[in-house]
Amino acid sequence: MSEIDEFPAVCERCCGPDKHIKMIRQPFGEECKLCTRPFTVFRWNTRDSGNKSKKTIICQTCARSKNCCQSCMLDIAYLIPLELRDAALKMAGIDNTLAIEQGSSSNREVKAIMADKMESRLKKEDESENCAKARDILTKLAEKLNATESKLNKKSNLNKKSETSDIKNVDVSKILSKLPFGGLLKEPSDPSVTSFFIFGINADVPQYTISDYCHKFGKTKNMTIVHNAKCGFISFTSRKSAESFAQAIRNNGLNKDNKKAGLLLLDNKYPVRVTWGNLKPLGRTNEEHKKIGLVVLKVLKQLAEKK
Known part of the structure; x- marks a missing residue:
């Protein structure tokens, strides 16, 4: 294999924004997925592909015959799937028999011969009325596909932002509103209440220290301590x-x-603060716990300043 500056027939999605990326060329490296002839395989990495390299999977003759990318096999000019493109051209009455014929035979030699004929015909093919009509159809089709893809991406981004906003604001506010920060140690009138809300628990407070102290007064049936939330x-x-x-x-x-x-x-x-209080949820995510912990610190400061 050798390193080259030559660029194969690949689209922008596969090569990325850099048209001068280094590629590795392997002459007769694999068989073309369409015509089965051995062809020169190109391998490369883009800025977005990380450690996973990309490669060409069909030969340049087949790529030119179908006007598609050698790697992803999308239409190289309009970046639309070949099946969709060919169906649109067929509905418009534009001849597309070349691609159909090439894929109709299972014989390797026949496919290779057809590919050679295809290459010869492409070299002689001139601009025609059908070509102009096809370009117009594919341009409109690509615009519609891009518009649909853009709407889906925007909707997906809005949903993600909405979910993030809910976690950071609404959900945490609901959790905090149910926590008895203003509670007291006076016995509640409801005799069924046997639980306490404890807050101001720093990360260095072992849970066994809390449980050992509580067991002096009787058996506990539940103990939920969330150190990130600084309460339980x-x-x-x-x-x-x-x-x-x-x-x-x-x-x-x-x-x-x-x-x-x-x-x-x-x-x-x-030092911790304790008050009577029924069991309440303390959130599920680290983000929620950290936000509750920040509020706990503010409440502790207010209580320390209160006379």
Whole structure:
């Protein structure tokens, strides 16, 4: 194989914006997918293809006969599928027998002979009324396909932006609105409530530290701690255990003000806030958790400044 500057018959989608990319040429490297004759294979990489190289799969004679790209086999001028192009030309009554005849035989030698005849005919073919008519039809067809593709891409981008916007704003706002940041340690009137909302949990707070403290007051049936969100929920199996837990926090000497969430110092070094609250969802994605965590930090600052 050798490195060359020569450029095969490939379209812009396959070669990319750079028309002077380096290619590797392999003479008689493979059989043409259409006429089965050995042909010179070209391989290359574009800026967008990464480590995966592209190559030609049909010979230049077949590409010229079908006026298509040697790599993707789209019409080289209008970038539309050959089946669609040929169907449009057939409906318009324009002769397209060359391509049909070439693919009608399964005999390798017959295909090769037809390809040679095709090349000879293409060299002698001049401009005609049919050629002008075909160009007009294909131009309109390409414009419609491009317009449709453009609309689909715009719709897809709008949907992605909408989904991202929902995650960043609406969904997180709904989650935050249900979290009891303004709750207290006063026992709720509903005796079935046995859970607490705990927030201000930094990444360095081990979950076992929280669970060890809670188990002093009774058995827990649920403990959900999301460190990225800096908060979580703790639920006891009995109301008595929950009330003992709340009473211990009220009497720990750190909560002279009963008008805000109780302050608890875990393991004598991890300050957190605790309030009664029913279990609520804390989001599913890292983006949601991080946004909740930012709000938690703001609430902690407000509580620290509140007298």
